[in-house]
Amino acid sequence: LFIVVVAVNSTLLTINAGDYIFYTDWAWTSYTVFSISQTLMLIVGATYYLTFTGVPGTATYYALIMTVYTWIAKAAWFALGYPYDFIVTPVWLPSAMLLDLVYWATKKNKHSLILFGGVLVGMSLPLFNMVNLITVADPLETAFKYARPTLPPYMTPIEPQVGKFYNSPVALGAGAGAVLGCTFAALGCKLNT
Numbered sequence: 001l002f003i004v005v006v007a008v009n010s011t012l013l014t015i016n017a018g019d020y021i022f023y024t025d026w027a028w029t030s031y032t033v034f035s036i037s038q039t040l041m042l043i044v045g046a047t048y049y050l051t052f053t054g055v056p057g058t059a060t061y062y063a064l065i066m067t068v069y070t071w072i073a074k075a076a077w078f079a080l081g082y083p084y085d086f087i088v089t090p091v092w093l094p095s096a097m098l099l100d101l102v103y104w105a106t107k108k109n110k111h112s113l114i115l116f117g118g119v120l121v122g123m124s125l126p127l128f129n130m131v132n133l134i135t136v137a138d139p140l141e142t143a144f145k146y147a148r149p150t151l152p153p154y155m156t157p158i159e160p161q162v163g164k165f166y167n168s169p170v171a172l173g174a175g176a177g178a179v180l181g182c183t184f185a186a187l188g189c190k191l192n193t
Contacts, residue, residue, distance in 0.1 A: 047188025
C-alpha cells in the first residue's frame, strides 16, 4: 500500500509534464525542464523502493503504478473535455527497467546503483520522453482552437533560447539528468538508512 501511495504522489507531481500543446512557443524549453523533473521524480522513488525491498523489479513496478495512474487521471481530463489529442506514453518504464537491470547485474551494489543507475535513467528518460512530443498532432492548431486568453505572467510565451544548446533539448535534458540522476539516486538510497 505504501508503494502505491508514494507512486500516486509522484504521478501527481509529474502529470502535467506532457502538456506541450499550450507551450507552443517554448515547447523545447519546457521539454528540457519537464524531462529533468520526471527523471528526478522517477529515480528517487524507484531507488528508494528498490533498496527498501532489495528485489530487482521493484523500480519497474513503481514506474508501472505511475503510468497507470497517469492514464487514469488523463482519462478523467478527456472526459471533462480537456483538449489532449495525443497518446500518453509510458515513458518511465524503460528507464526504470534499466535501474532494475543495474541493481541486478551488480549484485545489489548500492554504489553502482547510484552511479550507473543514475546516469542511465538520467540519459534515457529525455530520449523516451521525446515520443510524447512527437505524438502531439498539431500544437499550433490546438493552441488556437483552445485559446487561453488569461495566461498568468509565468506562462507568457517567450522566444525559446535553445540555440545556445545546439537545438538539442534531448542532449541538454540527458546531460543535466545524468548528473542530477546520481544525486537523487543517492537520496533514494539514503532514505533507507
